[in-house]
Amino acid sequence: MKELFDITIIGGGPAGLYSAFYSGLRGMKTKIIESQGMLGGKVRIYPEKRIWDVGGLQPVLAQEFCENLIEQGLTFNPTVCLNQKVERIDKDGDLFIITAGDGTHHYSKAVILANGSGIISPQKLEVEGAHKYELSNLHYTVGRLERFRGRHVLISGGGNTAIDWAVELMYVAKSVTLVYRKEELSAHEAQVEKLQQNGVNIILNAKITSLQPKEGTDCIGAVLINVNGKNQILEIDDVLINHGYNRESSVSFAPDMEPTKQGDYYECTGRGTLSTEGIFAAGDNIAYDGKVYLLLGAFQDAVNAVNSAKQYIDPSAHPSGMVSSHNEVFKTRNEQILKERLGSC
Structure with missing residues (x-):
């Protein structure tokens, strides 16, 4: 019926x-x-x-x-x-x-x-083998801020979502580094200013090129990023991807x-x-x-x-x-x- x-x-x-x-x-x-x-x-x-x-x-x-x-x-x-x-x-x-x-x-x-x-659905990180870390320390959203307390966090993205999370996490994490592929962040100026005033490391013209496992674990230990054509290795605990949806x-x-x-x-x-x-x-x-x-x-x-x-x-x-x-x-x-x-x- x-x-x-x-x-x-x-x-x-x-x-x-x-x-x-x-x-x-x-x-x-x-x-x-x-x-x-x-x-x-x-x-x-x-x-x-x-x-x-x-x-x-x-x-x-x-x-x-x-x-x-x-x-x-x-x-x-x-x-x-x-x-x-x-x-x-x-x-x-x-x-x-x-x-x-x-x-x-x-x-x-x-x-x-x-x-x-x-x-x-979130746009995934297009790096070989990235999916292996999604159950450990590769994230596409933040469920609990406390999860990141005392940890070194790398955020990839330059829009409002990425910047908002960076602002929230800088009071919890041991360190926050922001990586963005363009020359300027595209988020609201007031939020960007907060990051700058609080010493958040902002790396522009850069992108993640590979994830390197921590020895003896299934976790990410380091991230290789390309900055203006030059490779740089960052030691991190967690990676948060905000590349849109x-x-x-x-x-x-x-x-x-x-x-x-x-x-x-x-x-x-x-x-x-x-x-x-x-x-x-x-x-x-x-x-x-x-x-x-x-x-x-x-x-x-x-x-x-x-x-x-x-x-x-x-x-x-x-x-x-x-x-x-x-x-x-x-x-x-x-x-x-x-x-x-x-x-x-």
């Missing part, structure tokens, strides 16, 4: 989770389809990164922020399908048919694309259903509508005048996409949901929160 949903959200990152929350707020039957084995999206890549730029929140670790975001997104008990990569979207009359890679079909009145830039789009469409794109982004209105009727979008996969590519922008996109989807399904619906402080759906929850607070006084 086909189970029909009002809204199916493709992607379980910040935009998708807030879309699920707001869709539930507006009384719609909601499903999230996520290609990974857990919700949270790209925020999970940097669990110990501090997030400063979400309104109303003091600096919060990405892991904590992610946990809160998931809890909020599941407030109205949406159906969640993990480990399902969406391959194709078709339409039969007014019904959208969403097909996953394992052959599962999902049925929905409307669709919200919240899959960001698609499925991402490979991105794979997770959605294809039936003929005549593909939404219009601007390069890698869907052409979108500020209301979350695309050129294909009934398909909406939120987050980093869209472009429109005034679009903000930050977490706070994803939340606004989600609200607009859900409101537009609501009116698509029910043209008589109000253009926006009632604010949470007056919304009846929170009455019982608010009473429970008040009881808990009074009980703790």
